[in-house]
Amino acid sequence: MADFKKASRTELVHGGTKRSQWGELSEAIFLTQGFAYDSAEQAEARFIKTEADEYIYARYGNPTVAMFEERIALLEGAEDAFATASGMAAVSGALTAMLKAGDRVVAARALFGSCLYVLETILTRFGVEVVFVDGADMTQWEEALAPGAELVFFESMSNPTLELVDVEAVAKLAHAKGAKVVVDNVFSTPVYSRAIEQGADVVVYSATKHIDGQGRTLGGVILGSREIIRGVIEPYMKHTGGSMSPFTAWVMLKGLETIDLRVRAQTASAEAIAKAVIPHPKVTRVSYPGLESHPQHDLAQRQLGAGGTMVAFEIEGGKEAAFRFCNALKVILISNNLGDAKSIATHPATTTHQRLSPEQRAGLGIGDGLIRLSVGIEATEDLVADIQQALDES
Ligand SMILES: Cc1ncc(COP(=O)(O)O)c(C=O)c1O
Numbered sequence: 001m002a003d004f005k006k007a008s009r010t011e012l013v014h015g016g017t018k019r020s021q022w023g024e025l026s027e028a029i030f031l032t033q034g035f036a037y038d039s040a041e042q043a044e045a046r047f048i049k050t051e052a053d054e055y056i057y058a059r060y061g062n063p064t065v066a067m068f069e070e071r072i073a074l075l076e077g078a079e080d081a082f083a084t085a086s087g088m089a090a091v092s093g094a095l096t097a098m099l100k101a102g103d104r105v106v107a108a109r110a111l112f113g114s115c116l117y118v119l120e121t122i123l124t125r126f127g128v129e130v131v132f133v134d135g136a137d138m139t140q141w142e143e144a145l146a147p148g149a150e151l152v153f154f155e156s157m158s159n160p161t162l163e164l165v166d167v168e169a170v171a172k173l174a175h176a177k178g179a180k181v182v183v184d185n186v187f188s189t190p191v192y193s194r195a196i197e198q199g200a201d202v203v204v205y206s207a208t209k210h211i212d213g214q215g216r217t218l219g220g221v222i223l224g225s226r227e228i229i230r231g232v233i234e235p236y237m238k239h240t241g242g243s244m245s246p247f248t249a250w251v252m253l254k255g256l257e258t259i260d261l262r263v264r265a266q267t268a269s270a271e272a273i274a275k276a277v278i279p280h281p282k283v284t285r286v287s288y289p290g291l292e293s294h295p296q297h298d299l300a301q302r303q304l305g306a307g308g309t310m311v312a313f314e315i316e317g318g319k320e321a322a323f324r325f326c327n328a329l330k331v332i333l334i335s336n337n338l339g340d341a342k343s344i345a346t347h348p349a350t351t352t353h354q355r356l357s358p359e360q361r362a363g364l365g366i367g368d369g370l371i372r373l374s375v376g377i378e379a380t381e382d383l384v385a386d387i388q389q390a391l392d393e394s
Contacts (some may be wrong), residue, residue: 004197007074013257016070018053018063027067029250033058058246060238068249069221071256072211075190076203078223082233083249087186087206089242090220092118094182094204097236098151098228101127106144106179108135108154108165110364113355115184119153135165136296141173149179156195156303157187160348160372161365162287162312164296167303171199180228186210189339191263192304202228209339210309212255213262217248262341262377266309269383270375274311276384280391282321284369285314309339311373318368321394322347325371328393331378331386338374343383346372 007015020028035055037043046054055061065083073081084090095118099105107119109132119130133140135154145152152174154165171181183200185193189210195203205211207219221244222233237243244252267290274288286293289300290307300307315321325345326334332343336351346352349368353361361367375383 004077006077009260011074012260015074016067018067027253029246030063031246059243062246064246065244065249068252072221076223078196079226080229081221081223082229082237083244084220084242085244086218087208087220088114090204090222091115093237093242094202094222097233099128103150104129105151106131106149110135110158112159136163138169141170145173145177148177152179153182155184160312162289162310164299166299167195167198167200187310188304189263191260192306207252210263211252213341215340217251219244219248219252265377266375267306269380270309270311271307272380273384277313282316282391282394283313284316287312309375313371314367315369315394322369322371325390325394328390329386331382341377343376343378344374348372
């Protein structure tokens with residue numbers, strides 16, 4: 001993509017802003033479902049063709065939502081974006097809008113549970129064939145794509161084991177077969193993502209995570225070329241009801257103003273934590289793509305230029321030791337959200353990935369002693385000290 005460009009911090013503060021006649025400094029929340037027309041003729045004309053900055057009904061579009069869409073598209077380096085009610089509205093909307101009965105999907109196996117449900121249970125009910133591969137194994141991608149496919153789907157960094165999929169390499173294979181590439185980029189974050197430049201046709205985010213970044217609202221976004229977003233995604237989303245609310249869009253706009261600062265601070269702490277826990281005798285394995293010891297460190301550097309805001313590590317002693325660790329934390333909270341300003345510890349085996357069988361969990365590297373840490377913006381030394389003392393107690 002020759003004109004690929006990501007937003008600067010200046011554009012994250014100012015990009016996409018539309019001011020009303022009052023000249024408000026902070027973006028306005030247009031908390032309205034409908035819009036009044038000057039005349040019946042204007043209403044008719046707008047239903048025939050809605051131009052930029054013209055609105056009909058909030059399920060179709062809203063000025064505050066449009067500001068958020070423009071700003072996040074600038075950050076991702078995408079031509080356009082459609083904002084959705086949640087991350088899952090973005091994932092299910094993108095997949096359903098782009099697929100039809102008889103199509104074939106090749107997906108990475110390591111997926112967030114709800115994404116897995118959409119692929120395995122819902123899409124197959126409508127006659128879509130879904131094949132799963134180990135996302136880090138290029139031979140498996142090659143074999144699964146050999147018979148052809150219409151769509152490829154994967155999380156660019158997997159939840160919770162932080163395994164990367166090579167966006168550029170998989171996109172090359174997929175495009176050779178005419179398949180479109182849809183990337184769930186939550187763990188990579190829009191700050192580090194270059195997925196569009198690396199070949200993704202569509203990028204989806206749960207905006208609930210780093211984009212809001214302060215645990216307030218549920219939201220999502222689908223990004224891609226204008227042709228896909230306005231020609232394929234928008235008609236599906238506006239008629240099926242998964243649009244973002246104006247209030248949520250306003251919260252997300254505010255989140256975008258600070259996302260670069262937050263995510264870079266979170267990443268610096270994540271790296272410090274990963275390095276600090278390695279020598280602890282109770283820690284048997286640390287996964288952080290920013291560490292040279294991570295098997296995909298080079299790919300993480302090439303793809304993102306950073307290790308991200310998440311750290312995963314295994315504590316000796318299984319579930320009991322992991323629970324002792326969580327319960328001993330004093331600053332870090334036990335929860336299952338991620339990308340938040342507050343640091344969060346999750347025990348995937350008993351929460352987010354509880355519904356998988358022990359064999360499935362083992363296959364994905366989710367042991368009973370595994371802790372997934374979403375690193376927040378608290379003082380790094382407080383987080384390191386909290387983890388050290390909780391490990392001593394585990
Ligand atoms: C990788 C990934 N995709 C999608 C989602 C769904 O996002 P939401 O909870 O905003 O619907 C999540 C939520 O945790 C996620 O981790």
